[in-house]
Amino acid sequence: MSTLEIKDLKVGIETEQGHKEILKGVNLTINTGETHAIMGPNGSGKSTLASTIAGHPRYIVTGGEILLDGENVLEMSVDERAKAGLFLAMQYPVEIPGVTMTNFLRTAKTAIDGEAPSLRTWTKDVKGAMEKLRIDPDFAARNVNEGFSGGEKKRVEILQLELFKPKFAVLDETDSGLDVDALKIVSEGVNRAQEENDMGTLLITHYTRILRYIKPDFVHVFVDGHVAEQGGPELADRLEEEGYDRYLAKA
Amino acid sequence: MADSIITDRAKGAPLIAGFTEEGEDLSPLNLAASNLSPLGGDAAKEHSHGGGFGVADSSRAGRPSSFDPNDFPALTGREEDWRFTPLKRLKGLHSEALSAAAAPAIEVKVTEGNLELAVGVEQAAKSDARVGFLAPEDRVAANAFAAVETATVITVPAEADGDVIVASIHGGNDTPSAQHIVIIGEPGARATVVLDHSGLAVLSQNVEIDLKEGADLNVVTLQRWDDAAVHASDQQARIGRDAHLKHTAVSFGGDVVRVTPSARLSAQGGEAEMFGLYFADAGQHLEHRLFVDHAAPKCTSNVLYKGALQGEAAHAVWIGDVLIRKEATGTDSYEANKNLVLTDGARADSVPNLEIETGAIDGAGHSSTTGRFDDEHLFYLMARGIDEKTARRLVVRGFLNEIIQKIGVASIEEQLSEAIEAELAQTEN
Numbered sequence: 001m002s003t004l005e006i007k008d009l010k011v012g013i014e015t016e017q018g019h020k021e022i023l024k025g026v027n028l029t030i031n032t033g034e035t036h037a038i039m040g041p042n043g044s045g046k047s048t049l050a051s052t053i054a055g056h057p058r059y060i061v062t063g064g065e066i067l068l069d070g071e072n073v074l075e076m077s078v079d080e081r082a083k084a085g086l087f088l089a090m091q092y093p094v095e096i097p098g099v100t101m102t103n104f105l106r107t108a109k110t111a112i113d114g115e116a117p118s119l120r121t122w123t124k125d126v127k128g129a130m131e132k133l134r135i136d137p138d139f140a141a142r143n144v145n146e147g148f149s150g151g152e153k154k155r156v157e158i159l160q161l162e163l164f165k166p167k168f169a170v171l172d173e174t175d176s177g178l179d180v181d182a183l184k185i186v187s188e189g190v191n192r193a194q195e196e197n198d199m200g201t202l203l204i205t206h207y208t209r210i211l212r213y214i215k216p217d218f219v220h221v222f223v224d225g226h227v228a229e230q231g232g233p234e235l236a237d238r239l240e241e242e243g244y245d246r247y248l249a250k251a
Numbered sequence: 252m253a254d255s256i257i258t259d260r261a262k263g264a265p266l267i268a269g270f271t272e273e274g275e276d277l278s279p280l281n282l283a284a285s286n287l288s289p290l291g292g293d294a295a296k297e298h299s300h301g302g303g304f305g306v307a308d309s310s311r312a313g314r315p316s317s318f319d320p321n322d323f324p325a326l327t328g329r330e331e332d333w334r335f336t337p338l339k340r341l342k343g344l345h346s347e348a349l350s351a352a353a354a355p356a357i358e359v360k361v362t363e364g365n366l367e368l369a370v371g372v373e374q375a376a377k378s379d380a381r382v383g384f385l386a387p388e389d390r391v392a393a394n395a396f397a398a399v400e401t402a403t404v405i406t407v408p409a410e411a412d413g414d415v416i417v418a419s420i421h422g423g424n425d426t427p428s429a430q431h432i433v434i435i436g437e438p439g440a441r442a443t444v445v446l447d448h449s450g451l452a453v454l455s456q457n458v459e460i461d462l463k464e465g466a467d468l469n470v471v472t473l474q475r476w477d478d479a480a481v482h483a484s485d486q487q488a489r490i491g492r493d494a495h496l497k498h499t500a501v502s503f504g505g506d507v508v509r510v511t512p513s514a515r516l517s518a519q520g521g522e523a524e525m526f527g528l529y530f531a532d533a534g535q536h537l538e539h540r541l542f543v544d545h546a547a548p549k550c551t552s553n554v555l556y557k558g559a560l561q562g563e564a565a566h567a568v569w570i571g572d573v574l575i576r577k578e579a580t581g582t583d584s585y586e587a588n589k590n591l592v593l594t595d596g597a598r599a600d601s602v603p604n605l606e607i608e609t610g611a612i613d614g615a616g617h618s619s620t621t622g623r624f625d626d627e628h629l630f631y632l633m634a635r636g637i638d639e640k641t642a643r644r645l646v647v648r649g650f651l652n653e654i655i656q657k658i659g660v661a662s663i664e665e666q667l668s669e670a671i672e673a674e675l676a677q678t679e680n
C-alpha cells in the first residue's frame with residue numbers, strides 16, 4: 001500500500017499585485033485503493049491543489065509538505081513526480097503542436113517505466129484502451145489534443161491514466177463537459193484503473209452525478225483554500241441540496 | 252496552440268470567379284484598390300519592361316521583370332516584396348556591382364545512380380538559349396544576372412531514373428558576388444538535384460529549372476551557411492507538360508537568407524510540390540517567398556513550409572503567392588505555412604495570397620498557423636514523465652519531420668535530422 005500525504009500545505013502565486021495566498025493549510029491523506037472526492041465553490045483552490053501536487057511552476061509552496069510514502073514530493077521535478085506514480089488529469093488539457101498521440105504516448109510510457117514498452121503488446125494495449133474509451137483510432141495520428149473537443153480531451157486524459165498506471169491520480173473536473181454516455185465510459189475507465197492497479201484517486205468535481213459511477217470513500221468540502229469538512233458519500237448529497245452557504249458564512 | 256491564426260478553406264469549397272484572398276496585413280488602401288480594379292485586367296497582366304515600374308499593383312501577375320537591374324528602382328525597403336527584408340544587412344547585393352569571380356565554387360557529383368558520364372555539367376554563355384529563359388523579377392536577381400558572363404548548366408538526361416546529383420556550393424569570402432545555375436530535366440528524366448550551400452558568401456544567385464515534358468525532378472536547396480553569410484536566391488522553374496517538380500528549400504544557416512522559388516505551370520498536367528523547412532536562431536533573418544503561377548489547365552500545386560524559431564530577434568518571413576489564371580481550369584492548389592515559436596523574442600510573418608481568376612477549378616485553399624511552444628506545453632509533457640530536454644526535442648522534431656520525410660533521399664534526410672539536433676542543442680545552452 002502507498003500513501004499520499006498532504007500536510008498543512010500553503011500555496012500562493014505571484015500576481016501583478018504581489019503574492020496571493022490560495023491554499024491556506026490543506027490536510028489530506030489518501031491511500032492506494034481509496035477514492036476521495038473534493039467538492040467546493042469556484043475559486044476555492046481545488047485546481048491549485050491539483051497543480052501543486054503535479055508541480056506546476058506557477059504555484060509557490062510557502063509552507064507544509066506533500067509526501068509520497070514518506071518521500072518529499074515537493075523536492076521532485078515535474079517529470080520525477082510522474083515517474084514516482086503521480087498523475088494529474090487536467091481541467092484544461094493543452095494542445096501540443098507537432099507531436100502525434102502515438103509518439104507522445106510511447107515517449108511518456110518509456111519515460112515512466114524507465115524502459116521502452118515492447119512494441120507488439122504496446123500497440124495492442126493502446127488500441128484496446130482506445131476502443132474501451134470509444135476514442136476513434138484516427139486520434140492516434142493526430143497531434144496531442146489538437147482540435148479535440150472538450151469531451152474528447154477528457155477521454156484522452158483517462159486513456160493516459162489507463163496506459164501509464166499511476167499509483168495516485170488527481171482528476172480535475174474530468175466530468176465537466178462530458179455527455180451522459182461519455183461520463184459513463186470515462187468513469188468505467190477510472191474504475192478499471194483503480195481495480196487493476198489499486199490506484200488511489202482524488203476526484204475533483206462539482207457534480208454528484210459522477211459519484212454514482214465512481215463511488216467515493218470520502219468526501220471533502222473545500223472552501224477558501226482549505227478542507228472545511230470531511231465525511232462519507234452522504235456529504236455529497238447534502239452539498240447538492242444545500243450548497244456551500246453554510247461554509248462560506250463561516251469563512 | 253495559443254496565439255494562432257488559422258485561415259483555411261477546404262478543398263473544393265465553392266469559389267467565385269475573380270475572388271481574391273489577400274494576406275492578413277494588407278493595408279486597407281490596397282484592399283480597396285484591389286476591389287475596384289478587376290483582377291487580371293489588361294494593365295495588370297502586361298509583362299511590362301519599363302513604364303509600369305514602381306506602380307503598386309495588387310495582382311502578382313503584374314510584377315515587372317527585367318534582366319537589367321536599372322529597370323528596377325533603387326530599393327527603399329517599402330516595396331511590397333522587400334518590406335520584411337533588412338536591406339542594411341544585404342551587404343550591397345541590391346546596390347553594388349557584384350563579382351562573378353568571388354562566387355562560391357560549384358562542384359557537381361552524382362552520389363547515387365550511375366549517370367557519372369551522362370549528366371552534363373558545363374559553363375554556358377549567358378547568351379545561350381538555355382540561360383535566362385525566365386527574367387528576374389527583382390533588382391537583386393537582375394543585379395546578379397548583369398554580373399555573370401556564364402551559367403553552370405546541369406542537364407539531367409532523359410534516361411536518368413532516380414539518380415541523385417549533388418552540387419556542393421561552398422563559399423570562402425564575403426565579397427558581394429553573383430552566380431547563375433540552370434538545371435534542365437530532359438523529357439521523362441527522373442532525378443534528385445541537390446544544391447548544398449555552405450561556408451561564407453555574400454551571394455545573389457539565380458537558379459533556373461527547366462522541366463521538359465514528363466520530367467520529374469526533386470530539387471533540394473540547402474542553405475546551411477556560416478553565420479555571417481548573406482544569400483538571395485531566386486529559383487524559378489518552368490514546368491512542362493505532365494512534368495512534376497518537387498522543390499524543397501531548407502534554410503538553417505546565414506545572417507540573411509532570402510529564397511524566392513517560383514513554379515510556372517505553363518503547360519497542361521504539370522505538378523508542383525513546393526516544400527520548405529527553416530530554423531531561425533537569434534538575430535537570423537530567413538525569408539521564403541513563393542510564387543505558384545497556374546497558367547495552364549489541369550495543373551496541381553501543393554505548398555507546405557514549416558519553420559521553427561528561437562532566440563532574440565529571430566525572424567522568419569513566408570509569403571505564398573498563388574495565382575490561378577483564367578486559362579488554368581481544373582486547377583487543384585493548396586498552400587500552407589506553419590510556424591512554431593520556441594522562445595520569446597522571435598517573430599514569424601506569414602502571408603498567403605491566393606488570386607483566382609476562374610471559377611472552373613477543382614480546389615484552392617490556404618492556411619497559415621503560428622503556434623507557440625510555451626511553459627504550459629512543457630508542463631503537460633513533463634507531467635507525463637518526459638524530461639524537459641526530451642519534451643523540447645519531441646515537439647520540434649515532430650513538427651519538422653513532416654517536411655524532412657518528403658525529401659525522399661535517405662542520406663539527406665539523415666543530415667537534416669542531425670542539423671535539427673544541433674540547432675536544438677543551441678537552445679539548451
Ligand SMILES: Nc1ncnc2c1ncn2[C@@H]1O[C@H](COP(=O)(O)OP(=O)(O)OP(=O)(O)O)[C@@H](O)[C@H]1O
Pocket residue numbers: 013015022040041042043044045046047048049058
Ligand atoms: N494565474 C493566476 N492569476 C491570478 N489568480 C489566479 C491564478 N491562478 C489561480 N488564481 C486564483 O486562485 C484562486 C483559486 O483558483 P483555482 O483554479 O485553484 O480554483 P478552483 O477551485 O479550481 O475553481 P473552479 O471550480 O472554478 O475550477 C482563484 O481565485 C483564482 O482566480
Ligand SMILES: [Mg+2]
Pocket residue numbers: 046047048091172173
Ligand atoms: Mg478548477
